[in-house]
Amino acid sequence: MSDEPTGLVRPDRRRPEPLWHQAEMALRDLIDQGEWGAGLQIPNEDRLCEMLGISRITLRHALRNLEEAGMLRREHGRGTFVRSATMVAGVRGLTSFTDEMQSLALSPGTRLLAAYTIAATGEIARALEIPEGEMVVQLRRLRLGNGDPIGIQTTHLPAARAPGLFEAASEIGSLYRWLKDNAGIVPVKAKEVYRVGAVASGDAADLELPVGTPAFEVERITFDQRSPFEFAVSTMRADRYEIRSTLYV
Known part of the structure; x- marks a missing residue:
């Protein structure tokens, strides 16, 4: 080549x-x-x-x-x-986890497991379209529905775009609501990839599942009008999280 x-x-x-x-x-x-x-x-x-x-x-x-x-x-x-021709099926609305849980009549909850300010690795930099090594805020959170663990989400956001996020991390319920109110960031679209995975040893206790239990692995890149502002990687319990699509002829 x-x-x-x-x-x-x-x-x-x-x-x-x-x-x-x-x-x-x-x-x-x-x-x-x-x-x-x-x-x-x-x-x-x-x-x-x-x-x-x-x-x-x-x-x-x-x-x-x-x-x-x-x-x-x-x-x-x-x-x-x-790649050869592919079919993309199943369109969902762009919502926060909080809104998604509420739409299912579940009480949403979030427990902050860890918060860091780190230099963006190659994968994170590519997802956020920023230079490698630029500082990002990394939030690792346990997502709950009616008090039960639904998934673990590790989110990365450019630190320069969300000043104060790291300091406020332990108090944030809905991240998107905080970003709108404090940084003027409003999501307009997101791209998601779902894969079949397994619960890792570091996630098993918080998810209350044995290591190796089948789970959804989800990557999400979220954009506002300016650029991508969020790169999230989640492990979701397959017995408590569903993907639903409506298909038309």
Whole structure:
């Protein structure tokens, strides 16, 4: 993959469209035209940035949109590949855990297990579209319904966007409500990935389940009008948390 694709159209800063959109369209064209076929591994981020003449953050925005569109898939430790056609089914409203529990007639609850200020690792930085090493607030919380454990959620937010969050962590019930009231952050969309997983040894006691019990593993990236502001990884009890979808012809 060292040779530059012949059909590549490099983003032009003189054009009115955002660079991330131009990059997304350039990569999409390579896939649509068959220059990058299904199953092919695309160049790594450094090479793509060089080919397109854009920053890593701009590139990640474009790649994330193509992943969401089902055109690319990222495999941990291997790279990013062109995928065959996929079906996306099941659309849910964007709500906080608190609102979701209340809609199910359950009393929501949250217990803060830990709060840290840490430097963003590569995975966190990619999700939040921030430079690696930038400070983020990490909240590890036990989510409850009617006092029973539902799941454990580890949330990461850019510290610069939510001043005071770390100090207020132990008092927060609904995170989204706190962000709206104190940082002016209002979610407009989120992207979620659900996988089948198992309860890890560090989560078993709080979830009141044996180690290895089947569970949902959920990754969520939440956006406001400006950029992604939350990257959350959750382990949800499969016997107390359901995914429901309405499908139409």
